[in-house]
Amino acid sequence: MQVELSDADLARNIANGSPEAEAAEAELCRRMWPRIRLYGMRHLRSEDAAEDLAQHVLVLAIEALRAGRLLDPEKLAPFVLGISKMTMVDQRRHSSRRERLLEIFGPGLKPAAAEPSPRIDGDKLTRCVAALKERERSVVMLTFYEEASGTDAAASLGLSEANVRVIRHRALHSLRTCMGAGA
């Protein structure tokens, strides 16, 4: 049985340049790629930009780990989160350095076996949306039509901001249950 290394073990193996370092770097990419990508999707709302961010952050993280700049290996996750945040801020200013690093490390940072995105049954979703109460359906459709908070549109339907939030939560709960995702 293969025991999965802890984040701290990965960080140590990379920093030590041990014979396991290469495998540790690959495992780091496999483990962190989806987390950085998700962070990128939340902030950038673009698949390409999120993948670009993940690649860039992993380059910087591996470079920093090799150089021993992570003092506490137990803090690998917050360390990568910190790099993600900084990268978001510095992305434009350091574009030339970023391109140089990507040339050195190559495009192979994305794990080959990256998990596919969850699939949503569109027909079933349509039926579940049709089963919502009218207010819920209006709030959900107006919110997601423009991917906004929906509060402006909902205000002109006579709904308060707090009301919109409650209705949206209730609707999403109903939809997830209807879709079989649980509550």
Place this chain on the structure above:
Amino acid sequence: MGASNARCSHPIEPAVLLDYWMRTIDGVTIESVEAHLFACDDCGNRLRQIEALVEALRELAQSGAVKVVVDSRYAQRALDAGRKVREYAPPPGGTVQCTVSADDDLLIGRLAADLSGAERVDVAFCTMTGVELQRLVDVPFDARAGAIAYQESITFAKGAPSNTLLVRLLAIEPQGNERLIGDFTFNHTRTIPGPPAWE
């Protein structure tokens, strides 16, 4: 924290994950959510489910295929975004001739009425003989707007044969009595080539 494919012992509430994704939470909560997500694939996977659901809902909303009450500026925002919108606003008690073409994106009906004093409003879709086909129960509305706008499913409209639809706005009194606020007749002529999806 180590590799974290295991079940999370302190999972983030789905409502918080949704608010995080929708950007409707404060900075302090964002910090704690992101710190957790970078160390917990279980919650990350649940956020990915929400991400997928939100994306599917966005596609569905933009498809124009959902019959739903919308706000009064919805049609204009869609036009501003480059969508092809067909909007009909029959006068109360009146009739409008309407159709839909193959390249239309959205179809909106605007029902002008005095909504003051109404606490609950239903929208009933009827045949010309008064047989009720469908009802939207307790729709959201702003009494000051003086109208209720709804989006008809563009998919439904494109498949429909020529027909006449009577739409009734009904105020539902606290005792359950119905009061007619207005009725509107949509006389739809099919202009898309080919047979309708049903007769």
